[in-house]
Amino acid sequence: MHQFTIAEIIRGLKNKQFSSMEITRHLLTRITQLDSHYNSFITVTAEQALAEAASADKRLAEGGAPSMCGVPIAHKDIFCTTAVRTSCGSKMLDNFVPPYDASVVASFKHCGSISLGKTNMDEFAMGSSNENSHYGATINPWGNNRVPGGSSGGSAAAVAARLLPGATASDTGGSIRQPAALTNTTGLKPTYGRISRWGMVAFASSLDQAGPLARNAEDVAHMLSVMAGADVRDSTCLNRPSQDYTLGLNKSVNGLKIGVPKEYFSAGLHPEIAVRIEAALKEYVKLGAELIEISLPHTAMAVPTYYVIASAEASTNLSRFDGVRYGYRCNNPTNLRDLYKRSRGEAFGEEVKRRILIGSYVLSAGYYDAYYKKAQQVRRLIKQDFVDAFKRVDVIMGPTTPTPAFALGEKNADPIAMYLQDIYTIAASLSGLPGMSVPCGLVNGLPVGLQIIGNYLDEARMLNLAHQYQQVTDWHQAEAATPAPAA
């Protein structure tokens, strides 16, 4: 039963092959048996899930329920959930139980989808390996000593391990796409503003974007249809209703122009990944698409630009965690300064502190112009690269990551090496463009991903391209070996 995709569950529920209660129970059992190995969940909400399944079955029996009704998913622990702890992977929020739902959570609840729990993540979404979680690292189902990527590593690992068919995730510089690539799952970061950020704990406001992570493009389309849409509570959310993203999946891709940026194949890219990407591009040629070499000249500046802007925003977004109103508070503070220093010092992890320091530095008087302002200027140049490219091509393709999944602990001593994991994903984030990762093969037994970058609000076309590729290839169906169930 856990092999079912979202599309198959929707059909199964509709045809009464099984109930939402049955599949929910099955997946909860599987999580209990296996997740001690993966550590992909921070919180499992079994009781609530079963109650939701019961009411979903009722709605399904009545008829006319939305398509995602009764489908079990989970939410990255960055999304606030009423009465369910929302930790954001941090000791700071270990005791935080929100009195409200994130818009994304509310949308799924409204449809009658089942939430199995909250998935593991790098603390405050800062990281590319899921090792920065207060709740311990998540293990990549594709290798016992391998990271699942981050920061949405919990969601990605849970989907890859067939603990659930899909999960919500968020992406600031690559946090959906990179884990998707490393775990052989399909993930989409939509256009900035396509999905409301209300109730999603902020890391870097101008970059944060929620998105779905699932087994294939069709399932991602089902989830995105629920998640997308306008929201007056988020000023940066686009004023545009959602749409049914499954409708255009079967269109022909014949005649589409695919831009291939030469900068995405330079030194640093694992040669075997280059081979897999070229093979994938050939499949598109077979489907009738045309490949056009393009240049994105400011690519090399994307990572440093990102770390200035994202850290600047994070440094002030995280100021609210001060031990005064909610969250962690140190024991017996002697005065206000002590309360601030120890609450934050004791509850934030190393990477979070590093980014708060970087961010405070680049915004401080005397450095603002040299760093933050300059980074904003470069950000405009990076965006302009894409605007120019999209005058010539319909979509851009390249690798999602420079390497397959690396070993646990491998990059911990070297933050810069860790940051370079997102070298191909960050430019689209800085430009607000939608980006997607699609499984396209294995390198030394580890999955790698093809990245599809679309023009603004062109998610339907990207999903169409991904789906057509998945009709002629079966990389996305490759499955990691299941570990022995916990005793």
Added chain:
Amino acid sequence: MEWEIVVGLEVHLQLATKSKLFSGASTTFGAVPNTQACAIDLAMPGTLPTPNEAAFRLAVLFGLAVNAKINQHSVFERKNYFYPDLPKGYQLTQLEHPIIGAGIIDITLPDGTSKPIRLHHAHLEEDAGKSLHETSFTASGREMSAIDLNRAGTPLLEIVSEPDMRSAAEAVAYLKKIHILAKYLGISDGDMSQGSLRCDANISVRIKGEQQLGTRTEIKNINSFRFVAKAINVEARRQIDLLEDGGTLVQETRLYDADKNETRSMRTKEVANDYRYFPCPDLLPVELSDEYIAARQRELPELPDARRTRFESSYQLSTKDATQLTGERTTAEYFESVAKQTGEPKLAANWITGELAALQNRAEVSVPQVTVEQLTGLILRVKDGTISGKIAKQLLAQMMDGNDDVDTLIAAQGLKQVSDSDAIEKLVDEVIAANSTQVENYLRADEAKRAKMAGFFVGQVIKASRGQGNPKIIGQMLKQKLNARL
């Protein structure tokens, strides 16, 4: 050596919106602590600010009222600092791109002359909460600091002047002008006791005639007209004394202590902040269309200066009366209604600026407590001779505490002025009979003296009529009867 004081003011005006600048929580003053703070005001994780259009509307009305440039593109920035009453760890405010640009505010000085004060800009920002020290205790009785976030997120318009004021009196006149404007426009209740209007004063001194500005100090958070004047004077005196003694001024922030009437330096630790301003990525720039601004222009009421001029010309009022009548929008509108309904603008002005104003002062209220209908009726009854001016004053006092109209009061108290000549003749005869000595003196006096002495007899008759006799008829009848004896 003659010194000159140079003052610039930063006025914080609390805007009269129903809800906060970035949340739907109420802004009502005086609620139980922390009952008017929602998840956004508490800066709960994942919450986002939603701008309140009403605040932009009120800010634009102010800008239009002072002929300022309305910036069609304005940007909220984050001003970062840690304090327990600042939940997000930053204040949302406008720095580089404020909503209101340069303008002019004409102030009227006590001697009646006016002076233009340049507005540098005005920007929108959110207020912080309140930290309460020494008023709260733990269960075990230990003193603790408490935080009330009801005020957190309340919209403020910070109005920043150029250093154009040259005395405490000018500063007070400027502050009063903003106060009047705010109430006219309905953009703030302007209640200083509730902190709806407070200001920071930038003060420096220089030798008269010098062009260069002296080193300035900033006095924070002054919350009454009286304290503004006192703080400026005492701080200027301090600066002059220091300079005359050969000392050097430090640019710093100071506090005014009203009890001791002195300013003192705030610890530098409290002010040496790097606020790390940057545009808030949760908010889009505010873009105002031409149509939006034009609609606000149409919404703009007649302003005090224009109204004063109009009152002088269309109602032939003195500048003094017109100024007094236009000081408050409600008073001005009240006057106009009474003037129109009675057809007697001059009488309406006299009653409102005279007797009614005196009654209001005594009752310590600024808004007329007597309705337009009540005062109109009163004036008409004086005009048609039903009651005397003296009775009318008594009735006006009664109207302050009740809703009865003038005719009801007259009827209830039997106050109708007696114009019946038979009744008056009887009283006149009685008075003449009872005061034979005065009558003798009257008859012996020359004509000029007689005119003066007539008042005595009129007074006696009015007294005998318990104030209800018509003085005009009494005067005529007395003159006739007395002159008949000559």
